[in-house]
Amino acid sequence: MNSKRQNKIAIGALYGIAGLVVLILLALLGYILASGVPQLSWHFLTAPAKAFLKGGGVGVQLFNSFYLLILAMAISFPIALGAAIYLYEYARDNWVTTTIRTAIEILSSLPSVVVGLFGFLFFVVKLRLGFSILSGAFALTFFNLPLLTRSIEDSLRTINLEQREGGLALGLSRWETVTRVILPAAVPSILTGVILSAGRVFGEAAALIYTAGQSAPALNFADWNPFNISSPLNPMRPAETLAVHIWKINSEGIMPDAKAISSGSSAVLIIAILLFNFTARYVGKRLYKRLTSA
Amino acid sequence: MSKEILTTQDLHLYYGEKEALKGINLNFDAKGITALIGPSGCGKSTYLRTLNRMNDLIPNVTITGTITFKGENLYAPNADTVEIRKEIGMVFQQPNPFPFSIYDNVIYGLRIAGEKDKEKLDAVVEKSLRQAAVWDEVKDHLHESALALSGGQQQRVCIARVLAVSPEIILLDEPTSALDPVSSSQIEATLLNLRHDYTIIIVTHNLQQASRIADRTAFFMNGELVEVDQTKNIFMNPAKKQTEDYISGRFG
Ligand SMILES: Nc1ncnc2c1ncn2[C@@H]1O[C@H](COP(=O)(O)OP(=O)(O)O)[C@@H](O)[C@H]1O
Ligand SMILES: [Mg+2]
Numbered sequence: 335m336n337s338k339r340q341n342k343i344a345i346g347a348l349y350g351i352a353g354l355v356v357l358i359l360l361a362l363l364g365y366i367l368a369s370g371v372p373q374l375s376w377h378f379l380t381a382p383a384k385a386f387l388k389g390g391g392v393g394v395q396l397f398n399s400f401y402l403l404i405l406a407m408a409i410s411f412p413i414a415l416g417a418a419i420y421l422y423e424y425a426r427d428n429w430v431t432t433t434i435r436t437a438i439e440i441l442s443s444l445p446s447v448v449v450g451l452f453g454f455l456f457f458v459v460k461l462r463l464g465f466s467i468l469s470g471a472f473a474l475t476f477f478n479l480p481l482l483t484r485s486i487e488d489s490l491r492t493i494n495l496e497q498r499e500g501g502l503a504l505g506l507s508r509w510e511t512v513t514r515v516i517l518p519a520a521v522p523s524i525l526t527g528v529i530l531s532a533g534r535v536f537g538e539a540a541a542l543i544y545t546a547g548q549s550a551p552a553l554n555f556a557d558w559n560p561f562n563i564s565s566p567l568n569p570m571r572p573a574e575t576l577a578v579h580i581w582k583i584n585s586e587g588i589m590p591d592a593k594a595i596s597s598g599s600s601a602v603l604i605i606a607i608l609l610f611n612f613t614a615r616y617v618g619k620r621l622y623k624r625l626t627s628a
Numbered sequence: 629m630s631k632e633i634l635t636t637q638d639l640h641l642y643y644g645e646k647e648a649l650k651g652i653n654l655n656f657d658a659k660g661i662t663a664l665i666g667p668s669g670c671g672k673s674t675y676l677r678t679l680n681r682m683n684d685l686i687p688n689v690t691i692t693g694t695i696t697f698k699g700e701n702l703y704a705p706n707a708d709t710v711e712i713r714k715e716i717g718m719v720f721q722q723p724n725p726f727p728f729s730i731y732d733n734v735i736y737g738l739r740i741a742g743e744k745d746k747e748k749l750d751a752v753v754e755k756s757l758r759q760a761a762v763w764d765e766v767k768d769h770l771h772e773s774a775l776a777l778s779g780g781q782q783q784r785v786c787i788a789r790v791l792a793v794s795p796e797i798i799l800l801d802e803p804t805s806a807l808d809p810v811s812s813s814q815i816e817a818t819l820l821n822l823r824h825d826y827t828i829i830i831v832t833h834n835l836q837q838a839s840r841i842a843d844r845t846a847f848f849m850n851g852e853l854v855e856v857d858q859t860k861n862i863f864m865n866p867a868k869k870q871t872e873d874y875i876s877g878r879f880g
Contacts, residue, residue, distance in 0.1 A: 426687060496724035504737040505714030505793055514740055519727045
């Protein structure tokens with residue numbers, strides 16, 4: 335009787351907490367979207383920003399965010415995948431792997447502003463990359479690599495020993511077992527990890543302020559030669575992202591419609607992250623099918 | 629050439645310091661079913677896994693003695709474990725189909741070996757699934773996930789997967805202990821079908837199962853081979869007292 339009631343109370347409390355979390359999330363999303371979506375227009379999404387006049391857009395920032403995201407992912411994903419495969423599938427437990435793991439642990443708990451400062455000192459100043467997409471992408475890689483490695487390693491861990499033995503017992507080599515059995519089986523879970531980290535990277539501001547910079551020179555979207563300074567693809571140009579833009583407007587924005595632009599940008603950021611999740615899920619399923627029936 | 633396809637001489641295996649196999653001498657003729665029985669922890673799985681070198685995966689394992697497969701030393705320095713495992717396939721206690729379609733599961737070994745001919749692959753899928761006695765149940769959804777099948781069907785797909793790479797020897801480690809009685813008897817029927825074409829070595833803790841399907845039975849205890857003989861003799865007329873005690877359920 336007593337324990338039954340305790341149980342009921344506990345379950346009630348847990349439901350309450352879960353409900354509260356969902357409520358907070360919905361309220362946040364609702365607030366951001368409600369105040370931001372009315373600001374959205376094709377003009378807002380594509381026009382360059384204006385420093386002290388009304389009516390600027392976030393086109394350049396939006397492009398920068400995606401470009402940086404893609405570059406950062408292109409650099410960090412192969413490294414993280416290789417590291418995770420090595421650590422989980424090949425390395426035996428010894429002091430080398432323990433050291434690597436500890437390093438990853440520490441790296442992943444560094445505040446991103448510290449990563450940003452390191453990026454500033456090392457990439458921007460020391461390697462003379464300047465405030466540039468490249469500096470930003472390297473900083474994001476540092477920020478992203480440890481978490482991505484850990485999440486891929488966790489994905490590999492979810493594939494149980496029986497699968498590995500099944501592959502080996504069929505006469506597959508170790509490498510074939512990893513690439514043809516374990517990885518395909520782990521794709522959905524790896525992809526979830528990649529999406530989550532993409533969302534974090536996309537929304538990251540602190541690591542970029544001193545690396546990719548806080549200015550977004552107008553781009554010529556007709557010029558795709560990466561060596562031209564106004565080309566969107568030029569990796570050496572400074573590139574304020576959407577998240578940095580929000581931070582900047584709120585701290586020192588002097589345009590008359592700063593509040594509206596900040597709300598609009600936040601809505602764009604949230605919508606983009608939500609879109610990631612949905613499309614990536616779809617892509618994940620497709621990819622899984624292709625890998626397993628090639 | 630002798631009829632013996634697989635021989636083990638004075639086989640010792642140590643997990644670190646612990647001696648798990650204490651000098652096993654046991655040979656297998658080509659074709660037919662041999663059952664390995666004995667109390668749990670006596671080394672049956674360990675022994676079975678030395679036969680296709682699956683113990684190589686475990687750190688700190690030391691193996692001494694000789695195992696030959698068709699006259700060649702399995703543990704020779706230049707022996708190719710990948711080739712060995714194609715000749716000596718293995719089915720595990722827990723059905724472990726890959727999370728792919730049934731079709732892909734069966735042809736996975738061949739496909740990775742580079743076989744591309746669709747007709748040939750189709751033929752192998754059908755033949756293997758028929759041999760494993762699961763064709764009729766799965767033929768209409770070959771392209772659906774193998775994970776959607778029942779445990780017994782999964783296990784037979786795993787057997788088909790091994791058959792598809794045409795091994796000479798099939799090792800099975802308690803393949804029915806995770807299955808219900810009906811599925812178990814289907815697996816047994818499958819094995820009886822295969823015994824004319826393959827050398828089958830099965831670990832089982834189910835004595836009735838051994839007596840139903842095995843031509844020969846080997847009794848292990850404490851890392852030693854106590855006795856091996858025709859199944860009939862082991863069950864009706866064992867030579868050793870320990871065997872008799874175990875068979876009559878006095879321990880284990
Ligand atoms: N990976 C391992 N590491 C250390 N000891 C092991 C390992 N696998 C099995 N053993 C030990 O070896 C002995 C034989 O085990 P096993 O071959 O699994 O027995 P069985 O299959 O007959 O139940 C047991 O005492 C077991 O604890
Ligand atoms: Mg066992």
